Amino acid sequence: MLKWLYRFMIELTNHAVSSKFIAFFTQSRLSAWLIPSYAKIYRINQExxxxxxxxxxxxxxxxxxKLKExxxxxxxxxxxxISPVDAVIEDIGIISEQKDITVKGKQYSIPEMLGSDALAEKYLNGLFVILYLSPSHYHRIHSPISGVVTRQWSLGAKSYPVNRLGLKYGRRPLSKNYRMITEVNSDGKHVAIVKVGAMFVNSIELTHPHDQLIKGQEMAYFSFGSTVVLLFExxxxxxxxxxxxxxxxxxxERIGFWK
Structure with missing residues (x-):
């Protein structure tokens, strides 16, 4: 019964009003009675x-x-x-000559995702990695590399679902949703870390105190499951x-190496 309820709640996030209501409910003390069953159904590792x-x-x-040290x-x-999140790798590929990527059969514009055609030029023919966080995942985001934050900005106003159905049938959520983008320079090499909001709730909170990032250091968290896109030159x-x-x-865990 409760598993059906959780699935129903997730489906409701396709609507702005119900999504905001669910966000309000999950932040209220009334939601506490669901915690034991939620942890059991989603197999959260309490250890x-x-x-x-x-x-x-x-x-x-x-x-x-947070997790134990x-x-x-x-x-x-x-x-x-390294992977910045606990997630499922949904796609890995090459950014095309047209400055777009294809995920679940849908094209996403990198200039639209980053809000800048000039910035997108930097990542032309580079690699992209899509990491999807489900409701069961640990929701804190860590830096995939050591480096210096050269720029940080946010775009978009609303957030549509970013689960597999959302990626396949949604209105280009990776490039239209509310998103917070951090560009990091590591010895002259750049990576754009695109944190994509979900559930119509723009719930991305930054936690890193300064511009210097160390690989594995916490840098932000999602209040709800979402997606991280990594763009490499x-x-x-x-x-x-x-x-x-x-x-x-x-x-x-290692996802790749600098060349």
């Missing part, structure tokens, strides 16, 4: 959580939970690039040979 389940007073607090080992190779990275699509991955 790795920083605090016990009864510490969380709302569902939203559980969504943005050391729960996500960071790949230590100097040239490695041409010939700057090599994807790890074990990467497949779709594939589950966790924060700190």
């Amino acid at each position: 790795e959580m920083e605090k016990s389940l009864n510490h969380y007073k709302t569902l939203q607090q559980l969504f943005i939970r 050391g729960a996500r080992p960071i790949d230590e190779a100097e040239d490695s690039i 041409k010939d700057s990275v090599e994807i790890d040979s074990r990467m497949t699509v779709p594939m589950a991955i966790k924060v700190g």
